[in-house]
Amino acid sequence: MKHALALAATLCAAPALADEIWVSNEKDDTLSVIDIETLEVVRTIEVGERPRGITFSKDYSVLYICASDSDAVQVMDPETGEILHDLPSGEDPEQFVLHPNNRHLYIANEDDAITTVVDTETREVIAQIDVGIEPEGMAVSPDGKIAITTSETTNMAHWIDTETRELFANTLVDSRPRHAEFIKGGSELWVSSEIGGTITVFDVATQAEKAKINFDVKGVHPDRVQPVGFEFSAEEATAFVALGPSNHVAAVNPETYEVEEYILVGRRVWHMEFNADRSLLFTTNGVSGDVTVIDVASREPVKTIKVGRFPWGAAFRP
Amino acid sequence: MKAALTALRAIVIREALRFVRQRSRFVAALVRPLVWLVVFAAGFRAALGLSITPPYQTYITYEIYIVPGLCGMILLFNGMQSSLSLVYDREMGSMRLLLTSPLPRWWLLICRLLASTVISVLQVYTFLIVAALYGIDFPLMGYLYALPALIVGGVMLGALGLALSSTIKQLENFAGVMNFVIFPMFFLSSALYPLWKMAESSVLLRDICAANPFTDAVELIRFALYGAFNAPALGWTVLAGAVFIGLALWGYDPARGMKRQKG
Numbered sequence: 277m278k279h280a281l282a283l284a285a286t287l288c289a290a291p292a293l294a295d296e297i298w299v300s301n302e303k304d305d306t307l308s309v310i311d312i313e314t315l316e317v318v319r320t321i322e323v324g325e326r327p328r329g330i331t332f333s334k335d336y337s338v339l340y341i342c343a344s345d346s347d348a349v350q351v352m353d354p355e356t357g358e359i360l361h362d363l364p365s366g367e368d369p370e371q372f373v374l375h376p377n378n379r380h381l382y383i384a385n386e387d388d389a390i391t392t393v394v395d396t397e398t399r400e401v402i403a404q405i406d407v408g409i410e411p412e413g414m415a416v417s418p419d420g421k422i423a424i425t426t427s428e429t430t431n432m433a434h435w436i437d438t439e440t441r442e443l444f445a446n447t448l449v450d451s452r453p454r455h456a457e458f459i460k461g462g463s464e465l466w467v468s469s470e471i472g473g474t475i476t477v478f479d480v481a482t483q484a485e486k487a488k489i490n491f492d493v494k495g496v497h498p499d500r501v502q503p504v505g506f507e508f509s510a511e512e513a514t515a516f517v518a519l520g521p522s523n524h525v526a527a528v529n530p531e532t533y534e535v536e537e538y539i540l541v542g543r544r545v546w547h548m549e550f551n552a553d554r555s556l557l558f559t560t561n562g563v564s565g566d567v568t569v570i571d572v573a574s575r576e577p578v579k580t581i582k583v584g585r586f587p588w589g590a591a592f593r594p
Numbered sequence: 595m596k597a598a599l600t601a602l603r604a605i606v607i608r609e610a611l612r613f614v615r616q617r618s619r620f621v622a623a624l625v626r627p628l629v630w631l632v633v634f635a636a637g638f639r640a641a642l643g644l645s646i647t648p649p650y651q652t653y654i655t656y657e658i659y660i661v662p663g664l665c666g667m668i669l670l671f672n673g674m675q676s677s678l679s680l681v682y683d684r685e686m687g688s689m690r691l692l693l694t695s696p697l698p699r700w701w702l703l704i705c706r707l708l709a710s711t712v713i714s715v716l717q718v719y720t721f722l723i724v725a726a727l728y729g730i731d732f733p734l735m736g737y738l739y740a741l742p743a744l745i746v747g748g749v750m751l752g753a754l755g756l757a758l759s760s761t762i763k764q765l766e767n768f769a770g771v772m773n774f775v776i777f778p779m780f781f782l783s784s785a786l787y788p789l790w791k792m793a794e795s796s797v798l799l800r801d802i803c804a805a806n807p808f809t810d811a812v813e814l815i816r817f818a819l820y821g822a823f824n825a826p827a828l829g830w831t832v833l834a835g836a837v838f839i840g841l842a843l844w845g846y847d848p849a850r851g852m853k854r855q856k857g
Contacts, residue, residue, distance in 0.1 A: 523653070540652075540654070541652075564653075568653065577652040577653065579651040579652055580646055580653060
């Protein structure tokens with residue numbers, strides 16, 4: 277019954293215009309473009325070396341790509357697939373986040389222990405902020421006032437004031453923080469810890485720890501349960517957390533902080549992206565080299581689509 | 595024609611009554627696949643989903659993979675069980691009574707085959723209901739599409755049982771059937787592991803599994819449960835069924851059969 281509903285929901289959810297999910301393939305140096313209607317790869321585009329984080333500008337006119345081994349953030353015209361220019365990014369950019377002003381890109385430079393702020397219009401570095409060792413996760417609050425960098429080795433979330441571009445707080449989290457997101461209108465910050473196997477929830481006003489979410493996938497050794505990327509469904513009703521080599525995505529209730537369900541996907545799931553109405557979730561499964569599509573309403577995986585080697589990041593484009 | 599249908603009805607009812615009255619047989623038929631599902635499959639649950647092979651569109655747990663194979667297991671065991679009861683009938687004399695009917699012998703045997711298939715299919719659906727309660731369900735239409743697949747598979751395996759029963763003289767010899775037919779057929783098939791997994795250990799093993807008609811029956815059911823059609827599996831199952839029916843009719847041929855009885 278659940279399957280039938282899932283299938284029906286998937287068919288109903290298919291929009292008239294072909295929306296796309298863009299996926300970066302870390303080992304192939306390519307991007308795979310998935311047509312959301314047909315759930316098939318329609319384009320593969322070559323990019324710089326080791327593409328990881330990808331994000332579109334707010335108007336979807338350009339795509340920013342962290343080409344980690346090219347030490348550059350590439351700017352692509354998504355229509356033609358052409359690289360327009362590179363942005364100065366500092367060494368080994370891994371993840372970034374676009375400020376709500378659609379202009380400033382906050383980039384985590386994994387090898388340099390800094391966060392670089394780049395102006396995408398003037399193409400200049402406007403600030404470099406010292407953070408912990410191996411910065412990775414990046415987030416900006418909805419009002420644009422706070423930026424977060426998580427450092428994998430220092431095991432901290434660094435709170436950056438975007439006006440002064442200085443750190444105003446550092447909070448400890450569990451081992452190897454990978455991803456950060458603001459929710460509830462920017463009043464809460466979630467940080468995932470890959471080795472610690474947890475998500476730490478902070479109260480943004482006080483920077484105090486508010487809750488900790490633990491995961492326990494039946495039949496999987498706890499060491500393999502490694503939360504990395506996470507995304508929130510429409511109206512933040514459910515948080516979907518990618519649990520790395522446990523090959524499962526957890527559905528978490530953001531009110532109770534309880535895990536409600538575990539969904540089987542491909543091997544070593546890291547990041548995720550939704551379609552326009554957030555009815556479908558696309559997970560990047562690094563080791564198995566594919567993307568699993570989850571029907572959000574039924575929480576059932578409906579299809580797994582082969583992409584390039586080691587898919588890493590994903591971004592939606594209408 | 596009317597007499598033929600009366601015979602069919604009588605034989606189906608007799609089998610159904612026998613099945614209903616032997617409650618332990620019903621429970622055993624249900625418990626066997628459930629033990630595999632709950633105990634055996636649980637051990638293989640693990641983190642890894644099975645690689646994606648048609649008809650699956652995404653990764654699945656082992657528990658989901660094994661269910662169509664267990665449906666096949668019910669058909670296989672039931673097919674053999676009915677052959678066992680044929681041997682019993684023969685020992686008790688009711689077989690002789692049945693075969694002295696004025697209706698053609700082939701028709702009586704087909705009736706017997708259909709009766710055992712009806713019982714098998716009922717058992718499979720009972721198992722599928724329990725599996726759904728356990729949390730392993732299929733698309734709603736899949737349950738409907740599975741019906742013809744289960745009938746074809748059930749007839750093929752029932753015919754095998756019928757053909758075997760013509761060669762077994764005594765009830766005691768049934769253990770041989772168990773060891774030399776049921777187990778190899780079940781284990782050397784795609785019921786428990788996908789064929790690509792078999793190929794990892796031995797290509798020969800994979801080829802044996804691929805040649806096993808039980809594999810085709812299981813794949814036919816597997817595809818049908820997801821609303822998909824597997825033409826080669828249907829072709830091979832029907833072909834194997836026709837061969838087994840031919841062998842059964844030959845085995846129960848009066849001239850030949852009686853000679854064997856005397857011998």
